[in-house]
Amino acid sequence: MVDLWFVLVCAMFAAYVVLDGYDLGAGIVSPFVAKTDAEQRVVLHTILPFWDGNEVFLVAGAATLYLAFPRLFPAFVSGFYLPVMIVLWLLMGRGLGIEMRHKLDHPLWNQLWDAIFFVSSTLVVLFYGAALGNVVRGVSVDENGDFFAPLWTNFGVGDDAGVLDWYTLLVGATAVVMLARHGALRLRAHTTEDEETERIVGARSARLAERLVAPSALLAVLATVATFAVQPNVARSLGGHPYGVVFGIVAFGGIAFSAIAARRARFARAFQASSAALVGLFACACLGIHPYGVIARIPSRSVLLQDAAAAPYSLGVGLAWWVPGMAAVVAYSIYAHRRLGRGARSAG
Known part of the structure; x- marks a missing residue:
């Protein structure tokens, strides 16, 4: 039951990475694919029906984590208090960047909120990647089982590492580049050739996605190599789960297939392959963490999932409510994307 809940938590966050990832990616690439106000409206209208709905999976992931592993949720929120607050402010800035630009029809006003949209989207993804890097790398847990991570210390990976070091920044940079390409593919897949502004945005998005193939694969x-170097538990965990190789193949195969599909102008397939690559990489990270909920830089202080889980009765009752609730969320998300995800609109 504990392992099942761990899979469900990872699945919720993986869904968030894929779905809100293209919204965030669109924000990262927006200055490079949209040069005029009309082109920026194309970018925004591509994500407007979904961006806040996609964030439901972030809330669902956090709620699932709290339900199944009540000891982990407060540990992460308190331990990463400063970066959590920064991410919340950045998420608010991103939302304001989307909504406020329509409140006043003035070039300077629009440029201000477009810049906030770009900066907040980029930094949110960077911090998300750094957060994942911290979970995989391990944190500095004291003898009482508590930890508080400063934003940075000396940027080295040691027992007193902060949230930002060379490894977590590498993971963050990987997230920024891969989600930028993910967002560019989404933009190209959901713009048409019938309207000139959409055609221009789509063409720029396709070119940018192609340029980001090599940086995505390299990062x-x-x-991956750095992860094996800084956290030996990853190799042990993946060795104990041989099927983890499948996720690695899906990750790097997804990057390759996405590039091939994009070159053949099959951008919907390219976007799907990019989604598979993101899920594959995230699944590898989750397997690398298992069986721990908190990996400590001093291994003896790590917290096992089994020790952090709720009582078996609570897990059973929670599952009975979780399944129908999340089935409704997933069903509506599929319906909304099929119903509303049919091209962008350049006016409005």
Whole structure:
């Protein structure tokens, strides 16, 4: 039951990475694919029906983590208090960047909120990647089982490492580049050739996605090698789960297939392959963490999932409510994407 809940937590966050990832990616690439106000509206209208709905999976992931592993949720929120607060402010800034630009029709006003949209989207992804890097690398847990991570110390990976060091920044940079490409593919897949502004945005998005193939693959490889170097538990965990190799194949195969599909102008397939690559990489990270909920830089202080889980009765009752609730969320998300995800609109 504990392992099942661990899979469900990882599945919720993986869904968030894929779905809100293309919203965030669109924000990262927006200055490079949209040069005019009309082109920026194309970018925004591509994500407007979904961006806040996609964040439901972030809330669902956090709620699932709290339900199944009540000891982990407060540990992460308190231990990463400063970066959590920064991410919350950045998420608010991103939302304001989307909504406020329509409140006043003035070039300077629009440029201000477009810049906030770009900066907040980029930094949110960077911090998300750094957060994942911290979970995989391990944190500095004291003898009482508590930890508080400063934003940075000396940027080295040691027993007193902060949130940002060379490894977590590498993971963050990998996340930024891969989600930028993910967002560019989404933009190209959901713009049409019928309207000139959409055609221009789509063409720029396709070119940018092609340019980001090599950096995405290179950073993914570097981050993978660095992960094995800084956290020996990853190799042990993946060795104990041989099927983890499948996720690795899905990750790097997804990057390759996405590039091939994009070159053949099959951008919907390219976007799907990019989604598979993101899920594969995230699944490898989750397997690398298992069986721990908190990996400590001093291994004896790590917290096992079994020790952090709720009582078996609570897990059973929670599952009975979780399944129908999340089935409804997933069903509505599929319906909304099929119903509303049919091209962008350049006006409005």
